[in-house]
């Protein structure tokens with residue numbers, strides 16, 4: 001979503017200026033074309049060279065003596081999709097709210113035609129000061145986007161509101177701003193990650209699913225404007241912004257959580273790698289070697305089929321399943337379309353997908369199979385969101 005977008009990153013004189021180096025790196029990695037403007041104070045914290053080395057197309061530090069631009073504060077934001085000031089000091093918020101243009105940064109903010117976003121960073125007292133609050137309110141009334149700030153420990157040792165959001169959080173919010181809201185207010189229920197079936201209190205049967213694909217889909221749905229509930233098996237992944245998460249361990253817990261939630265949702269995407277079988281008689285104490293001469297025997301019983309259970313409901317949501325196969329990909333996936341009575345199965349080969357950051361998938365429906373080129377799990381998530389939006393709108 002940020003790919004190819006021209007973004008002007010404004011850096012002002014806050015201790016959080018070091019975070020804007022990472023922010024620039026992440027924006028560039030996402031394919032954004034970034035220019036940087038720095039105030040004089042910002043250059044006391046980080047150097048223009050740092051931003052240049054991290055991939056900035058240009059770094060503008062003054063309106064005067066710039067050999068590349070006649071009028072830097074006007075040229076800086078030409079064709080820009082966004083002017084992002086991060087970190088934004090109390091000083092720049094005040095100047096922008098008043099329309100003061102006494103340096104290249106404030107003049108560029110005034111001269112721009114693109115939207116402007118500020119990520120404030122300052123001491124809690126500066127942030128809570130009536131003057132700052134008045135300026136922020138004014139900026140919002142003028143259409144500016146205010147990102148954060150977050151609360152927590154501050155560089156000065158105080159605790160509370162005023163910390164700049166982390167670069168990854170800013171990127172997520174920007175992606176949201178740039179995403180077409182193709183699933184606006186659509187309620188989407190997603191399962192993700194592995195399930196874990198206990199054998200005894202310390203051991204169990206699980207699988208190699210990382211949860212990355214399901215979490216990427218949850219994020220893409222949320223960015224597309226959906227209200228997302230994510231039922232997640234055990235994973236260390238961070239909950240995407242704006243997503244409601246329910247943690248579960250076993251397949252049966254996942255089944256119960258889904259059946260409790262499903263009636264409120266219009267779309268169900270079953271991405272989790274759910275155990276087909278559970279241990280019928282898990283031991284209540286740790287099974288130890290040497291207690292008996294017998295090798296322990298595990299008795300299995302079948303878990304409910306979550307996707308088929310949802311798809312067979314009277315008012316079933318639009319259902320999407322995932323098929324991870326080791327062979328005969330399309331045939332196996334199509335059999336699942338019929339057996340589980342779902343309109344769409346996203347089929348992938350186990351060896352292409354598990355634990356990796358990219359995947360090769362085929363969208364399998366009753367009458368067609370559409371292969372997608374190998375892509376990151378985020379890109380696959382976006383393609384799936386576009387497909388679902390087509391089907392449900």
Ligand SMILES: Cc1cc2nc3c(=O)[nH]c(=O)nc-3n(C[C@H](O)[C@H](O)[C@H](O)COP(=O)(O)O)c2cc1C
Nearest residue numbers: 012013014015039041042089090091092121122123
């Ligand atoms: C070590 C140090 C850290 C500072 N951190 C902040 C900050 O986080 N937020 C802020 O609003 N001002 C901070 N200031 C004060 C600003 O740098 C000062 O108001 C400056 O005039 C801002 O200029 P600018 O907005 O043009 O960059 C800090 C000053 C110093 C000396």
